[in-house]
Amino acid sequence: MEIDITQLWAVLRRRWLFIWGLAAVAVLCAGLVSYYVLEPKYEATSTLIVKKPPAVAGIEYNDLMASGQLLNTFEQIIKSRRVVKGVIDDLGLTTTPEELLKQIDVKVENNSLVASITVTDRQADQAMKIANRFADRAQRESNTIMGTNYLFVLDYAELQNSPQPVSPRPFFLMGMAFVAALLAGVGLAVLFEKFDKTMKTEAQLVEDLEVPVLGTIPMVKKARKKQNDPDSTLGGVAHEN
Numbered sequence: 001m002e003i004d005i006t007q008l009w010a011v012l013r014r015r016w017l018f019i020w021g022l023a024a025v026a027v028l029c030a031g032l033v034s035y036y037v038l039e040p041k042y043e044a045t046s047t048l049i050v051k052k053p054p055a056v057a058g059i060e061y062n063d064l065m066a067s068g069q070l071l072n073t074f075e076q077i078i079k080s081r082r083v084v085k086g087v088i089d090d091l092g093l094t095t096t097p098e099e100l101l102k103q104i105d106v107k108v109e110n111n112s113l114v115a116s117i118t119v120t121d122r123q124a125d126q127a128m129k130i131a132n133r134f135a136d137r138a139q140r141e142s143n144t145i146m147g148t149n150y151l152f153v154l155d156y157a158e159l160q161n162s163p164q165p166v167s168p169r170p171f172f173l174m175g176m177a178f179v180a181a182l183l184a185g186v187g188l189a190v191l192f193e194k195f196d197k198t199m200k201t202e203a204q205l206v207e208d209l210e211v212p213v214l215g216t217i218p219m220v221k222k223a224r225k226k227q228n229d230p231d232s233t234l235g236g237v238a239h240e241n
Contacts, residue, residue: 011193012186019185026181030174040165041120044127044157046135050074050113051150074115077145078106078138086137091129104134114154124163131157 012019077083084097093100108115117134121127135153142151 007193008190011189015185015189015192019182019189022185022188023178023181026177027174030177031170034168034170034173038168039122041122041167042124042127042163043118043120043166044124044131044159045116045118046131046157047154048074048115048117048135048138048151049154050115051152072108073146074108074138074142074151075106077142078115078117078134079104080141083134083137083141086141087130087133090133090137093130100130103130119157120166125159128157128159 079101081097084100087093088095088097088100103120105118105120106115107118117131117138119127119131119134121130135156139151139153143149
């Protein structure tokens with residue numbers, strides 16, 4: 001049975017309670033998962049800036065910048081085990097270098113002298129400490145390796161008064177759950193209607209059976225009997241002592 005727009009609207013009207021109920025349950029579950037199951041994660045970002053040196057190993061600075069070699073060097077030094085292990089030792093972290101690397105994101109844009117280090121952690125203050133320690137370690141190790149002071153900390157990460165987690169985003173998740181459940185509810189309602197073999201209208205009867213309708217029998221509700229109806233009361237005999 002194919003459903004046109006008019007029939008679809010009729011289906012939605014008949015099954016609106018199911019559709020909206022499913023959406024409400026989905027939003028409630030998404031909210032509970034966001035607030036009570038998923039752990040919040042916070043971000044902190046520190047930035048470094050490159051000061052132009054006179055030359056690097058006989059190669060002009062502009063040539064290095066144009067080829068992208070210096071930019072790649074910045075990122076590799078920041079994410080090197082030498083820097084990562086130094087951060088772990090400085091802060092007394094119990095994590096491994098591999099696990100800590102999964103928490104950081106280093107971005108060095110082309111044609112830019114600024115590199116950003118973003119750290120994600122379950123605690124806002126810990127994310128700030130790790131980001132700042134990465135900046136200090138990256139500056140120290142890069143200057144030692146390159147033999148010249150050209151990498152400096154531009155901004156340290158700061159702890160906000162009321163830090164907001166970057167994930168999960170409860171309202172976003174609840175909105176997505178609402179839309180998904182609404183679409184699923186409509187789809188299920190149409191599916192139920194498709195497999196429902198009962199005849200609900202004269203038009204549906206004519207279309208499916210291809211026979212004319214000679215007449216209809218209206219549904220009559222059974223009337224309640226009045227309390228004073230003698231037929232509805234039971235007689236009794238009183239005995240005197």
